[in-house]
Amino acid sequence: MTELPQTLTDAAQALRQSTVTSVRLTEAAIAAADASDAVLGTYLTRFDEYALERAAAADAELARGVDRGLLHGIPFGVKDILAMAEGPTTAQSLVLDRAWGAGRDAPSVARLKAAGAVITGKTTTMEFAVGMPDPAKPFPIPRNPWNPDTWPGGSSSGTGSGVAAGMFLAGLGTDTAGSIRIPAAFCGVSGLMPTFGRVPKSGCVPLGYSLDHVGPLARSARDCAAVLEVIAGPHASDPDCVDAPFSPPEFDGDLTGMRIGVVREHHFPQGSDPALEGVFDAAVAVLTARGATVVEVALPYWQEMITADLITMGCEALAYHRTDLSGRWNDYFVATRAMLALGAQVSGADYVQAQRVRRVAQDAIGRLFSTVDVIACPAISVGAPSYESLTGPEGQIDVAGLFQLIHTPYWDSVGNPVLVVPMGFTAGGLPLSLQLAGPAFGESALLRAGDAFQQ
Template sequence: MSAPMPQPLTLSETALALRAGTVTSVGLTEAAIAAADRHDGALGVYLARFDERARAAALRADEELARGLDRGPLHGIPFGVKDTIAVADGPTTAQSLVHDRAWWAGRDAPVVARLRAAGAVITGKTTAMEFGCGLPEEDEPFPFPRNPWRPDLWAGGSSSGSASGVAAGFFTAALGGDTGGSIRMPAAFCGVSGLLPTFGRVPGAGCVPLAYSLDRVGPLARGARDCAAVLSVIAGGRGGGGESAGGGAGRGGGAFFGGRAGGGGTAGRGGGTTGSGGGVSDRRGGAAGKGGRGAADGLEVPFAEPWFGGDLAGLRVGVAWAHHFPADGDPALPGVFDAAVSVLTGLGADAVEVRLPYWRELITTVLVTAAAEGLAHHRAELSRRWDDYGVAARGFLAAGALVSGADYVQAQRVRAVAQRAVDALFADADADVDVIVCPTASIGAPPFDVLADAAGHQDHAGVFGLVHTPYWNALANPVLAVPMGVTGTGLPLSLQIAGPVADEATVLRVGDAFQERTDWHRRAPDPAGYAARASGGPAGTAQEVRA
């Protein structure tokens, strides 16, 4: 039996070490580059690397800290950015042969600009499923996103490289995008933490859309506290140079989900007063309850990191068992989930079973919405360049042609009703929970050969049906995925912690408390497991863009 892997530092700990002088940004960045040099061929983390620019940024970060200029917790921290998000250092490909390389060329998306302004070191662009809806395909010239825990398995997606890169130490944190689980699913399969922020919390300008009313941008890192640090930098719609992820100028949540709750509904923009098709005709929608948590503040108020530490006394945790434990789920999952809930109750929380309303219906609404909105974005190009799209991506998008206008509108009506029902779980006297917990997936990372159906499309009746992230994309609520244990074969399993709209603070506090008592988020895969593996398949390798 090999010796246990040394535990990596979290972002928060790295930030402290930088200030204590025990590490430097240059040292962190060189280590990150060295890890990529050694292992990226095996893992397929990067689509593009910016080594020289990262070195220059790291040097600048160290110089600034040395002269007393401290830009905050991300100062000097190496980051990866999903290649659906514009970074000035190189083109955005969305892991597609079709996507226009001139799109946002030479510009940073607002979220990236905010990272840079906070002193972060951008190391490169990470692998993604094509437009967020494809699959790894051997005849496509892109790296295969392999799982650092077992490289014959998938890293998850679509923020594949952002998750596997954190797990393998290519960078300390990353940005991803999540339309149906694309942050939380790879975070789960790779054993790191990932946050789906409240809809509209983070600007989405400069991010290649998949489905406008579902897309969100968020962080991946080792711990909940790390995700909070990143969110504190990237949150806020204003000043972002464009619309929020899935919404307009920081009012997105409100525009979709009911006025003030999502932060919209402010007089003048975001609806709330329109009455005729404006986003906010029904003020019950999206209300966060509990004395107006979120409802009173909305997203116009900058996200403030919660107070971390202490116990969870008085907190009510809703435990969602139903739908998450199918017969073909991993046998270890029930015990691991039970143990995770016990950790929370051991911290003083009260657990109460809840049933997530409109479960099947909301999953259907996500399929309908993503396909319809995705096809709206792609149809012209898809009809002209069908063969340049991957089989899985074009199959996903083509499904939008099978959805009628009435189907789409009805899906949005069901989303409105379901949002109210979920809000009620957080507000009703019967339930009155502060957070809801459930497994992120019923399985550990799957092999590549089960991802597609006979046509080469995502197999929603198979493995994707065992991933329990899409439900929350139909809603506006924030959800954190944290590692909670392992399968019988040692693969990471993950816990979702969902909270009221705009209440990331509670979600992150619960995640952090859990991680104070567990070390699943600190566990790192042994590089010996993937060091000897050559790049899988005929996939391409990351390009280095030199300054």
């Protein structure tokens, strides 16, 4: 039997060459879920019958010459904080009203459907896209396909693990402090956090109103570009969403003339994996070999932006959850309660000051991007941690010890686009990833760099 395509773009080409069908791709995705989902905890809800119907319809349309674009006939997963008419949106919580989003699609999901994507189900998340799994609650514990004893990252856990395990070729996640990029990094796949405001976030259970981004996880930078082209653009339901549609750049592997700023400060802290420095240096060497000019840079207001992300997320989340929290405290996950309690400890003046400092940092990073086109740094300084290493004496899973090793929240505070791609392996054989950031609405440059690196 011919091996099935492993990337979205390869599958799209194979569909048009009639060497594979959408039904076959979808059947393979369902078989992968049958084989591994019970262990990996990728799905909260599966739409097997619906997906096969959509796949058959896609094959029929393509046979008639109706081509909706690269996503037509491609199996997709959707994080379960995005509304989809075919099933409930739970945010992996006992608290969220099951009528929330009932019978409607988030704009990003509606755009996937209009492009002919085959949505196979709703994927696991951390509760309300924050915190960590809670074994005391009746939801799957997501696990990493590279080693099921390890955490796949969060909060777009199921989307990351599902792409890595072959349960779908691409999926939607969200990112407020790293929730697309962390699972992409730990699961060894590609993940793109678009510029804030490029993709409508309406129809998404909110975590941080001024921080939330909707974006793709897939096998390659080129795949992420194909998804972004479909989901980007304004929508009347999201006042933060701007008129900025996206068209993928030309992917030729040539980075001649591109200026890449390399960041090392803060990204190699104590506790980093022993392989990290060598793997990162090798990644930078690849970018140089592709023609890029590399210079060392430092990120302005590093610690301030990490603090601002936590303050903003805590306060904005508390604004959404305050009423439910007071009456249903024990229904929330332990880690969710801790985050919301943080928001309760922050004053209104602190919140306003955080927004003022965010604006200062946005201006400063804008000036830095007048000197470079893309910034490169490690995404996380370690590979996926074991659940045993994250579990406290009372059996509670806590990620606090990882904070200094995860380098994603800075970019949520400033709102710039960031791509994560695998760059090598830890000393123990788990994925390590490269983080590529660009100026606001500068996804084309970082996707070109990511694609050239992956060739």
